Amino acid sequence: MEVIRFKREQWLRERNVVLARQAALEQELAELNRLLNTTVPVNALPDELLVQIFAFFRAAVDREWQLAGEWMKIQGVCRRWRQIAISTPMFWRAIKVYKKREWLSLSLLRSARTSVDITFLHPSFPPTAAMVLLSHASRIRRLVIQSANAAWNAVLIKLFSFPTPSLEILRVLQRNAHDDLGIRGDRLPGLKDLALERYVVPGDKTLFANLRTLVLDSCIFGASWPQPFLNLLKTAGHLEKLTLKKCLTSSAGLYLEAPRAERVVLTSLRTFRISGDSSSMTAAFLNSLQVPNISHAEIECDTFANDTFRVTDTIASALPADVKAVLPMWTAVNSVRVTAEDDYFEVLARTAAGQTIHVSLMSSLSTLLWGSSFGRLIADCARLFANSPIRHLDLEGNHALVGVDTWRDVFGQFTELETLTLCGSHCGSLDTLWKGLASAPDGHICCPRLARIATEEGMEICFSDFLLGSLFETLRKRQAGGARLGLLDVRLQRYGDHGVRLEEHTRALITHQLKTMVDRVSIILLG
Helix, strand or coil: CHHHHHHHHHHHHHHHHHHHHHHHHHHHHHHHHHHHHHCCCHHHCCHHHHHHHHHHHHHHCCCHHHHHHHHHHHHCCCHHHHHHHHHCHHHHCEEEECCCHHHHHHHHHHCCCCCEEEEECCCCCCHHHHHHHHHHHHHEEEEEEEEECHHHHHHHHHHCCCCCCCCCEEEEEECCCCECCCCCCCCCCCCCEEEEECEECCCCHHHHHHCCEEEEECCECCCCCCHHHHHHHHHCCCCCEEEEECCCCHHHCCCCCCCCCCCEECCCCCEEEEEEECHHHHHHHHCCEECCCCCEEEEEEECCCCCCCCECCCCHHHCCCCHHHHCHHHHHEEEEEEEEECCEEEEEEEECCCCEEEEEEECCCCCCCECCCHHHHHHHHHHHCCCCCCCEEEEECCHHHCCHHHHHHHHHHCCCCCEEEEECCCCECCHHHHHHHHCCCCCCCCCCCCCEEEECCCCCECCCHHHHHHHHHHHHHHHHCCCCEEEEEEEEECECHHHCECCHHHHHHHHHHHCCCEEEEEEEEEC
16 A cells, blocks of 8 residues: 555656646647747738728728828738629728719628618719619718719608608708708608708607707708707707807897796706807807706807997897796806907806806807906806806906906906916906906905916006006005915016106016015016
């Protein structure tokens, strides 16, 4: 028994040695196989692996317009590669059509039974050649026509009379008449993205129920405002992005009405843009909505006025009367940028969560008699955001046109203001600003949290004795009231009133005096 036990232990040790040698040999063999695989000619790779490599290559091309040229190089390497590229349907799903009808037919043939994304890029493509789409209607996933016309519309009406269950994205743009394409939700059950230019808006509720994105440009609604279109929006429970451009005009069948007591609530909407219409029409449309979960709202209005009219529109006139009911995020705005340049007025508001509201007013014609101004715009913002916790305020315009009372209203409303940035290409004195910031009528300090006042590059302040006097007086009062400024960063014109030159030693003296009332001071002389 002892001999047998000894032999067994010896054999176990020998086996362990062999197993260790086996593991080392297997590792060495794997390394040799790896090296051999790196030397295998690419033309010896199996078709399945080449297909994956080609697919990776296509996905790696950043710009779509570069793909065609690079893809032709791949097909030109050898007959086998060309055959693989031609015979693999997935490589023919994205079909870009320019002028040649043969390319459309060939691409549809090579894509076999896969779903296809088709884009017609050139206006000279003959619409009659697109009749071939009728036999492939069930597998079209994306259809884009950038230059449609009456002949194209006839083809599309025919196409949409067939079931197109795979169609998810439809974008059709034309420049002429407003036609009805007969788009219905029961024939396009998968449609999620719809963009139309100069068409009649589809009136099918089933269609709107599935939409995620809706873009309408210069479209008409085929019925009077507002109830038919609002009824459609009520069914759009999944709509995430809405864009309306030049749709809210009387020529589109819309007419002003008083806002209804019951608003259309679009809970899924994250982004909307309304542009190209008058402020009154825009406000009337917004009065009928509520978008509680919006991330980005863009409102662009046009005055449609010329030199013979005095424009009375303001930013406030483009917004609904109860803007907080339409945009609940309004009360969370903590940053506002105001811009007034010539015949363009703009307000960009942000919340701490990154939500944005962009409201702008312009004139598509030359307008000289504006009833609005930079001062009026600032006053409107003070009223519109009176209940918002504004901490950052950027003002771009001609500050010389803003009076003391306007500044006092702004600083009286924005009690939580921390940063004030002044911008604009107009030169002028800011003595009215400092007078408005000095103190409220009841004597208390305005904006006690205000820690930073700065000017952006391009903004030059005209130096004057009035500016210096009001600046020092205000800063002394703020320091005495416990509201010492943390940073003052300004750019001054070197030549002040009556051409008096502001010398470097004077700048240094002013800086030294200001540092007794401000933690950090930066004064740059320009000109």
